Amino acid sequence: MLTVDPKIPIPLHLDVAVAARIASHLSAAYPLEACGVLIGSDSQDSRRVVDAIPVENAWPTQSEKARRFILDPQHQLRIERSLDGTGKSLIGFYHSHPDHPAEPSAFDLEAAWATYSYLIVRVSRDGAQEMRSWLLDDASARFVEQRVEQRLSDSLTPTPVGSDPTPQESAWGRDVPRGKI
Numbered sequence: 001m002l003t004v005d006p007k008i009p010i011p012l013h014l015d016v017a018v019a020a021r022i023a024s025h026l027s028a029a030y031p032l033e034a035c036g037v038l039i040g041s042d043s044q045d046s047r048r049v050v051d052a053i054p055v056e057n058a059w060p061t062q063s064e065k066a067r068r069f070i071l072d073p074q075h076q077l078r079i080e081r082s083l084d085g086t087g088k089s090l091i092g093f094y095h096s097h098p099d100h101p102a103e104p105s106a107f108d109l110e111a112a113w114a115t116y117s118y119l120i121v122r123v124s125r126d127g128a129q130e131m132r133s134w135l136l137d138d139a140s141a142r143f144v145e146q147r148v149e150q151r152l153s154d155s156l157t158p159t160p161v162g163s164d165p166t167p168q169e170s171a172w173g174r175d176v177p178r179g180k181i
């Protein structure tokens, strides 16, 4: 159940491992825009992303894929069906802005639906630079920014003594500035 009120934008909690996967997917697609869906759940005071699934950028014109994206609707539908009964739902979308700020474009505004989170990632040739999330306020037809908080996953178990730390965990530590990746 999506309950987010854009007038009181609850934070988006993003597991660091999921943030890393999003960053690597979008960086690999550079200089083209790439996109995917955010899977998670809502509670009273936060929205939590527990998974992110890449979806093909189905924009029909190859030459425009650097600045346009559209999700393959069939793929999106299959993902939504697979979530039935899991307690998780499709809570938003992510896409990249190659060499552009992580702010919604006029095109993003036109294509947006209320209640979903729109995570936008600025990517450059050096990889993902910034992640910001936005909610559509239907009444004013404007985007409201939603704070992104990166969290270590609850399911992560402590690293056993003597083993090497996972590169992904050490690269996405707790000291990442808010909103930056």
Ligand SMILES: [Zn+2]
Pocket: 095, 096, 097, 103, 104, 105, 108, 120
């Ligand atoms: Zn965009």
